[in-house]
Amino acid sequence: MSETKLVAVPRTDFGKGAARRTRRAGLIPAVLYGHGTAPVHVSLPGHQTFLALKHSNALFEIEVNGTSQLALAKDVQRDPMRLEAIEHLDLLVVNRGEMVDVEVPVHVVGESAPGTIHVVDMQQVMLQADATSLPERVEVSVEGLAAGTQVTAGELTLPEGSTLAVAPELVVVSIAEPRGSAADEAADAEVAASQAAASASVDAS
Numbered sequence: 305m306s307e308t309k310l311v312a313v314p315r316t317d318f319g320k321g322a323a324r325r326t327r328r329a330g331l332i333p334a335v336l337y338g339h340g341t342a343p344v345h346v347s348l349p350g351h352q353t354f355l356a357l358k359h360s361n362a363l364f365e366i367e368v369n370g371t372s373q374l375a376l377a378k379d380v381q382r383d384p385m386r387l388e389a390i391e392h393l394d395l396l397v398v399n400r401g402e403m404v405d406v407e408v409p410v411h412v413v414g415e416s417a418p419g420t421i422h423v424v425d426m427q428q429v430m431l432q433a434d435a436t437s438l439p440e441r442v443e444v445s446v447e448g449l450a451a452g453t454q455v456t457a458g459e460l461t462l463p464e465g466s467t468l469a470v471a472p473e474l475v476v477v478s479i480a481e482p483r484g485s486a487a488d489e490a491a492d493a494e495v496a497a498s499q500a501a502a503s504a505s506v507d508a509s
Contacts (some may be wrong), residue, residue, distance in 0.1 A: 309365045312348050331348060336397055338375075338398070344368060357377060363377075363398075374436070376406070408466075417479070431468060432468075442461075452480075453478070457475075
């Protein structure tokens with residue numbers, strides 16, 4: 305995925321009041337950090353940033369005072385009442401060709417064996433990849449897998465250019481037989497008891 309180019313405005317006012325004024329102006333407060341440099345506080349164009357953050361591990365080319373720097377979105381703070389409203393963004397400075405660790409969403413494809421369900425034990429898996437070629441997801445096929453089957457991290461087919469950054473024995477997806485709830489089981493037992501009573505009544509007559 306290519307980087308999103310943004311022109312940032314340096315921030316000199318801090319605190320909750322300053323952050324609110326920034327957001328009211330259609331901007332997003334952010335901080336650039338990493339590679340041993342002092343944090344740089346900036347404001348980013350809200351709409352462009354929001355659209356880019358719809359992709360996991362969004363990569364940005366941030367221009368500040370005429371100087372550009374690649375940065376990876378690391379922490380997105382959203383309004384708990386309005387998830388589309390971004391309150392603050394942390395950006396990790398990266399270089400082209402640099403390998404970075406990122407959490408990549410797990411996406412299940414296919415259908416497991418009839419009468420079974422799949423359970424995603426790890427919603428995200430940690431990979432190491434080139435900062436400029438970060439995968440958006442890892443696909444896990446459960447096609448035809450039987451109950452009791454487990455897909456571990458070491459069995460994943462990883463996106464090209466990436467390597468696993470977690471223990472290979474960790475379970476990512478499990479295949480199981482669905483179990484009814486206690487209420488369902490109680491209802492089934494009640495129906496069976498009623499049917500048995502009705503049958504006994506008929507026999508007695």
